[in-house]
Amino acid sequence: MKSKIIELLTAHVEGLTAEEINTLIEIPPKPELGDFAFPCFRLAKTMRKAPQMIAADIKDALGDVDFLEKIDVQGAYLNFYINKSIYVKTMLDTALCPGYGNSDIGEGQTICIDYSSPNVAKNFHVGHLRTTIIGNSLYKIFSKLGYHVERINHLGDWGTQFGKLIVAYKTWGSKKAVEKDGIAELMKLYVKFHAEAEKDDSLNDDARAWFAKMEQGDEEALSIWQWFKDISLVEYKRTYALLGMEFDHYTGESFYRDKTQAVIDILKEKNLLTESEGANIVDLEAYDMAPCLITKKDGSSIYATRDLAAIYYRKNTYHFSKCLYVTGQEQKLHFAQVFKVIELIGNDWAKDQLVHIPYGLVSLEGAKLSSRNGNIIYAEEILTDAIAKIREIIEQKNPDLPDKDEVAKKVGIGAILFHDLYNQRIKDVSFRWDKVLNFDGETGPYVQYTYVRCASILRSLPDFKPDTDIDYSLITDSASMELLKELVRFPEVILAAAEKYEPSMVARYTIAVAQAFNKFYNDNRINVEDASLRTARVTLVYITGRILRDALELLGIECPEQM
Ligand code: ARG
Numbered sequence: 001m002k003s004k005i006i007e008l009l010t011a012h013v014e015g016l017t018a019e020e021i022n023t024l025i026e027i028p029p030k031p032e033l034g035d036f037a038f039p040c041f042r043l044a045k046t047m048r049k050a051p052q053m054i055a056a057d058i059k060d061a062l063g064d065v066d067f068l069e070k071i072d073v074q075g076a077y078l079n080f081y082i083n084k085s086i087y088v089k090t091m092l093d094t095a096l097c098p099g100y101g102n103s104d105i106g107e108g109q110t111i112c113i114d115y116s117s118p119n120v121a122k123n124f125h126v127g128h129l130r131t132t133i134i135g136n137s138l139y140k141i142f143s144k145l146g147y148h149v150e151r152i153n154h155l156g157d158w159g160t161q162f163g164k165l166i167v168a169y170k171t172w173g174s175k176k177a178v179e180k181d182g183i184a185e186l187m188k189l190y191v192k193f194h195a196e197a198e199k200d201d202s203l204n205d206d207a208r209a210w211f212a213k214m215e216q217g218d219e220e221a222l223s224i225w226q227w228f229k230d231i232s233l234v235e236y237k238r239t240y241a242l243l244g245m246e247f248d249h250y251t252g253e254s255f256y257r258d259k260t261q262a263v264i265d266i267l268k269e270k271n272l273l274t275e276s277e278g279a280n281i282v283d284l285e286a287y288d289m290a291p292c293l294i295t296k297k298d299g300s301s302i303y304a305t306r307d308l309a310a311i312y313y314r315k316n317t318y319h320f321s322k323c324l325y326v327t328g329q330e331q332k333l334h335f336a337q338v339f340k341v342i343e344l345i346g347n348d349w350a351k352d353q354l355v356h357i358p359y360g361l362v363s364l365e366g367a368k369l370s371s372r373n374g375n376i377i378y379a380e381e382i383l384t385d386a387i388a389k390i391r392e393i394i395e396q397k398n399p400d401l402p403d404k405d406e407v408a409k410k411v412g413i414g415a416i417l418f419h420d421l422y423n424q425r426i427k428d429v430s431f432r433w434d435k436v437l438n439f440d441g442e443t444g445p446y447v448q449y450t451y452v453r454c455a456s457i458l459r460s461l462p463d464f465k466p467d468t469d470i471d472y473s474l475i476t477d478s479a480s481m482e483l484l485k486e487l488v489r490f491p492e493v494i495l496a497a498a499e500k501y502e503p504s505m506v507a508r509y510t511i512a513v514a515q516a517f518n519k520f521y522n523d524n525r526i527n528v529e530d531a532s533l534r535t536a537r538v539t540l541v542y543i544t545g546r547i548l549r550d551a552l553e554l555l556g557i558e559c560p561e562q563m
Contacts (some may be wrong), residue, residue, distance in 0.1 A: 001082050001090070003066060005036055015046055032360040034072065034079035041076055042373045049075035085473050091488040093468045094459040095543045099489045101550060106147030110318050113139055113149060115326035116240075119156030120232045120252070121165055121186040124239050126362045127328060129379040130429070133420045134359055135326040136245050137405065137503035140554045145498055150318050155229075155252025158306065161190070161224050165213030166191040167203060169224065182231050188417065208298060215300055215318075229254075239380045243413060245556065251495050253311075259309040263274060264294060270345055282341050284378040292337040305340045312355065322353050322368045324501065329358035329426065357501045360428035382431075387412035390445075398563070411445050417442030421507045421555050444557055446550060450514035452560045454545030457526055457538070474533045476541070479523040483516040483540060491546050494554070503555055510551045517544045 002025060006348045010018045020150045021038070028037045040051035040058070048053055053075045062071060067090070069081040094100060115135020118128045119419065139149045168189035190236070197203040213221040233250070240246065264280070272282050278297035294305050314323055335356035343350040364377060391408035394401055401407060419436045420429060420523045422443075427445055439445045458464060475484070489509065492515045497505040 001067070001087060002036060006037075007067065008062060009038060009058070012058060013043070013092055015043070020123075028031055028079060030076075031230075033074065035082045035380060036080040037074075038080070039076055040076040040078065044076070044391055056365070072199070080303065083103055087441075087469075088472050088484055088488070092470070092472060092484070092539070092543065093201070093241060095490070095547070096466050096468060096539070100543075100546065101494050102144055102146070103495070104146040105495075106142060106145045107249065109321040110148045111142050112151060112314050112318055112320045112323040113142075113326065114152045114154045114324065116247070117154040117156060117252070118236055120229050120230075121162075121183060121190065121233075122156075123183050124236055124379045125188060126364070126377050126379055126382060126431070128381070129239075129416075130244065130359050130362060130420055130425075131246065131326045131328070132240075132379075133417050134357070135324075136243070136556045137421060137471055137506070137554060138324065138357075138498075138501060140556065141494060141498050141503065141506065144367055144494060144554060150249065150314075150320070151247045153247040153250045153252070154310065155250060155254075156226075156250035157229050158214075158254040159303065160207060160211045162214060163207035163229070164193045164197075164203075165228060166210045167206045167220060168223050178227075179230065182234050186228060186231070189479075208300075211300060212298065220528040239383070242380065242383050243417075244558070249401060251313075253303070253306045256309040256313065257312060263308045263312065265307065266287075266345055267294065267341075272341070272344055273434060282337075282344070284337060284340055287340055289333065291342065292341050298396070304334065304338055304341075307334075308341060311338070311342055311350075318540055319354065322355060324357050326357045326359070329455050330359065331360055332356065345421070355501070357425070359425040363430045366424075383413060383416060386416050386436070389433065393482070394563070401562060403560075407563050410558045410560045411448055411476045411563060414444035414448055414552070414559075416444075417557050418507060418552075421503045422511075424504050425502065427471055444552075447510045447514045448557070448559050449563060450517055451545055451548040451552070451561050452561065453521070454517070454541050454548065455561050457541050458545065460512070461527065461538055464535070464542070466539065466542055467535075470536050470539050471532050472536055474530075474536050477523060479520045480514075480537075480540065481515075483520040483544065486513045486516045487540070487543050487547060490551065493551075497554075506551055506554050510555075513544060513547055513551070517541075517548075521535070 002022075005025065006018050006021050009021045010016070012020065016024075024039060026037045026039065026041065028034050038055075038058075040054040043049075043054050044051040052073065052075060055076060055078045058078055059071050059073055061104045065071070067083055067086045069083045072079040113135050116128060116132040135151070139151055142149050149246075157300075165186060169186075173185070173189050173191055175427045179190075193203065193207070197207075210221055210301075212245050214225055214451070264273070269281065273280050273294065274291075275281050276291065279293060280295040281291040281293050284292055292304055293302055294308075295301055311323065314320055325331075327335075335354075339354045339356075342354065385407050390412040391404065394404050394408055415436045419431070423429065435441065436443065439446065439449055475481070486509075493505055498502060520540065524537060526534070526541060528534050528537070552559055
């Protein structure tokens with residue numbers, strides 16, 4: 001509507017471009033003053049006329065405009081009142097088009113999203129599930145807005161912990177046990193190492209020596225490490241497959257091991273590196289931060305060094321306009337330091353292109369969730385448990401449902417994802433099965449169920465075809481109006497979610513749509529005699545279903561057609 005007004009004014013006002021008019025147009029502070037206002041002060045200068053007179057002249061020149069109820073002159077302002085029924089029709093006609101909510105604002109721009117990134121030889125726990133789910137949703141949201149997205153899994157696959165693991169494996173491990181139990185066995189070895197190193201510090205020296213060997217390219221060290229990594233990846237990929245998620249790059253920390261020296265050289269050249277007790281640091285005191293450690297006493301690189309190298313690599317390879325990092329909030333300082341170092345080197349873009357996206361902790365309520373394997377909570381286990389629980393409910397309530405396994409998978413996974421995304425990401429999530437799986441609360445199954453209801457109404461009316469020739473003025477009751485209001489918000493919700501990196505906005509929107517729809521459905525018969533009214537109502541059902549399906553898709557959740 002705003003662009004239509006801009007178009008009108010551009011045609012009738014001399015001396016201002018469409019862009020200038022765009023910046024001048026205001027939203028009036030009170031609804032009584034209309035939906036948009038155009039101030040004439042600026043024209044008064046160039047036209048040497050009182051702004052009130054100019055406003056009146058423009059109003060006369062515009063005459064009657066079909067999409068406006070009226071135009072008023074109020075002092076120096078022209079106030080525009082949108083014709084609501086035409087507005088609704090325009091919006092809903094757009095909502096009917098395939099790809100409603102898509103945009104091209106991101107065209108030609110690349111966004112890197114660094115997410116999931118589990119630590120090799122450690123279990124994929126519920127915390128990593130959150131970064132995976134949030135990162136995947138951001139990928140979908142930005143893709144819908146036309147951005148090209150690179151999905152990067154920055155695996156924790158390098159560092160002194162692998163020296164420890166090699167020592168533990170060589171001292172207490174067996175090939176058979178690792179082959180049989182995978183990550184669980186590697187974790188046991190790791191725990192054993194720490195217990196033993198408490199008593200015998202020389203183990204730590206051995207571990208450092210093995211990591212040094214890895215950094216120097218020693219064949220034996222690298223082949224054991226690669227084996228641990230392969231074993232871990234098999235398990236991680238099983239979880240990704242369950243979630244239906246993929247990555248474009250598995251470039252973990254080890255990928256940057258030959259790229260850190262170049263960063264160290266730049267830091268030296270820029271005089272940013274200081275020696276401190278044998279280690280090399282970048283002093284960040286001027287910015288109220290602890291120093292950023294670059295190399296340890298023994299010369300080995302660390303997490304931060306590899307992140308610095310990764311930023312250079314990604315900038316030069318993908319030419320990102322933003323690089324996002326989805327991790328727990330406990331890494332806030334780490335990213336603040338790394339981003340600051342990049343900026344201090346002279347990369348001004350670091351300030352707005354590198355973005356840390358933190359999230360809160362996951363806690364587990366209720367004894368049922370404690371894992372069969374001790375107190376470690378594997379993400380995979382939660383997902384398969386959710387699927388099994390839904391499968392049971394289906395068996396009880398709807399045993400004749402076709403594709404029961406497929407439906408249980410979509411609903412079970414959907415329940416977990418939705419629960420994780422429903423609250424602002426910075427909030428802690430407390431996990432409770434009865435909340436996650438509730439079909440009536442603010443949950444994934446509730447939204448999916450509402451979608452299924454739309455789908456079933458449409459199946460019962462096979463003659464319906466989406467068409468723009470619809471008289472929405474027949475729709476007047478308040479429940480329908482509330483639903484309309486929600487349906488037209490979809491595009492702005494996606495934009496806002498992208499701007500705030502906040503998938504919860506999309507999740508909350510699906511609940512608002514589902515609730516408005518269920519009220520509408522409760523108050524109105526769909527299959528009425530009057531053909532025009534029936535078509536208008538069915539169209540609302542159709543648009544609702546599509547929006548719910550597409551919005552859930554932005555969260556990484558699939559909709560079954562029946563459940
Ligand atoms: N592996 C890290 C962890 O599990 C997360 C890595 C995040 N990405 C990064 N570029 N530092 O905590």
